[in-house]
Amino acid sequence: xxxxxxxxxxxxxxxxxxxxxxxxxxxxxxxxxxxxxxxxxxxxxxxxxxxxxxxxxxxxxxxxxxxxxxxxxxxxxxxxxxxxxxxxxxxxxxxxxxxxxxxxxxxxxxxxxxxxxxxxxxxxxxxxxxxxxxxxxxxxxxxxxxxxxxxxxxxxxxxxxxxxxxxxxxxxxxxxxxxxxxxxxxxxxxxxxxxxxxxxxxxxxxxxxxxxxxxxxxxxx
Amino acid sequence: xxxxxxxxxxxxxxxxxxxxxxxxxxxxxxxxxxxxxxxxxxxxxxxxxxxxxxxxxxxxxxxxxxxxxxxxxxxxxxxxxxxxxxxxxxxxxxxxxxxxxxxxxxxxxxxxxxxxxxxxxxxxxxxxxxxxxxxxxxxxxxxxxxxxxxxxxxxxxxxxxxxxxxxxxxxxxxxxxxxxxxxxxxxxxxxxxxxxxxxxxxxxxxxxxxxxxxxxxxxxx
Numbered sequence: 001x002x003x004x005x006x007x008x009x010x011x012x013x014x015x016x017x018x019x020x021x022x023x024x025x026x027x028x029x030x031x032x033x034x035x036x037x038x039x040x041x042x043x044x045x046x047x048x049x050x051x052x053x054x055x056x057x058x059x060x061x062x063x064x065x066x067x068x069x070x071x072x073x074x075x076x077x078x079x080x081x082x083x084x085x086x087x088x089x090x091x092x093x094x095x096x097x098x099x100x101x102x103x104x105x106x107x108x109x110x111x112x113x114x115x116x117x118x119x120x121x122x123x124x125x126x127x128x129x130x131x132x133x134x135x136x137x138x139x140x141x142x143x144x145x146x147x148x149x150x151x152x153x154x155x156x157x158x159x160x161x162x163x164x165x166x167x168x169x170x171x172x173x174x175x176x177x178x179x180x181x182x183x184x185x186x187x188x189x190x191x192x193x194x195x196x197x198x199x200x201x202x203x204x205x206x207x208x209x210x211x212x213x214x215x216x217x218x219x220x221x
Numbered sequence: 222x223x224x225x226x227x228x229x230x231x232x233x234x235x236x237x238x239x240x241x242x243x244x245x246x247x248x249x250x251x252x253x254x255x256x257x258x259x260x261x262x263x264x265x266x267x268x269x270x271x272x273x274x275x276x277x278x279x280x281x282x283x284x285x286x287x288x289x290x291x292x293x294x295x296x297x298x299x300x301x302x303x304x305x306x307x308x309x310x311x312x313x314x315x316x317x318x319x320x321x322x323x324x325x326x327x328x329x330x331x332x333x334x335x336x337x338x339x340x341x342x343x344x345x346x347x348x349x350x351x352x353x354x355x356x357x358x359x360x361x362x363x364x365x366x367x368x369x370x371x372x373x374x375x376x377x378x379x380x381x382x383x384x385x386x387x388x389x390x391x392x393x394x395x396x397x398x399x400x401x402x403x404x405x406x407x408x409x410x411x412x413x414x415x416x417x418x419x420x421x422x423x424x425x426x427x428x429x430x431x432x433x434x435x436x437x438x439x440x441x442x
Contacts, residue, residue, distance in 0.1 A: 071420050089310065093430075096421060096423055096424060096427050098421045130422070131421040131423065132421070133421055198319070198434070198437050198438060199437075200319045200354055201351070201352045202317055202352065203317060203352075206317050209314075209427070210430070210431075210434040213418075213419070213434050213435065214434065217418075217419060
């Protein structure tokens, strides 16, 4: 199998010709990826800058670097699923898809709790490296639906909702995904956009990923 | 939280006014869902027929039944991920989305192995009940790319591929998702359609779900 060049998340800002590796990164590169000194790597600060450099044991020798344009500024607000593997799935998959912001949403029927922030950040960082991205997904909350005011245009994932054409024309979309029990009566603001995600009933984490995929690709049904 | 009426997968064909419950189903309804005798349930044979009936301890009393039209005949051929939770994810999420057939695909760089058939079937059945579907996803393979001939129109998920308009016009689409290492040079037939799934690099299971979601919704990017 062809081997991909490892892609590393290394917090910035960087200065000088080298980036110091933390103990954990060094161990990961040596023990897990079995990188030898002199091996090529790519790296990102998670804020849009990517570079190509060389692993040199304790440091990365910096090479050519460039800023990348952000592809989207999608926010996904999700009521946390109860199960840990489903929580992890939400974080990992949304980060892979290049979602900009994940917000944990508290609604009337919410039952799950957000993961510990350090745990969620580690999942998000691993997905950034895996997907060779340049932007680290931010994770915040818990917020209520009212708290989302001002973040962008809310779109509520709703089985009874409609097909939305030209999703890519919506400025700063905020996809809101409720808990297994759905949103309570009256919880979705009257004037909000309701977005149906296919014809089947989806679990919370599936709705979040499918909705994000449609928004990233700019279309619904 | 409002409680959904339980939706049960009960293998057909049914005859007479009652459907006998297996030991496992009965235990699940009594112990896990804590259903009382006389409770309303819906049920399906997984072959397009759904009904509304009543739980009566050892049997389901059959009520009104009707056949449902199939929404799609999507086949997804996936190189199995190595990790068990990712394997489960593929089966569960594709079943939730209403994919008709899942085929395990063997390619040059495939590393994972398909799950045991009984295990995969149990995941698929649970997702059918969860998503309140009427069609049980079939699971088969492992097959090679050559073996897929005749199953439909292959579409290869490929980071270097293009945007495909009017995906819903493709007859009997067979979405092919390769392993982490990608397809080998020459492995994708020259005349095949290559479908890009967004701008980031996706894991196998993410590509399968995102690709299926776009095909179910009939659009790409």
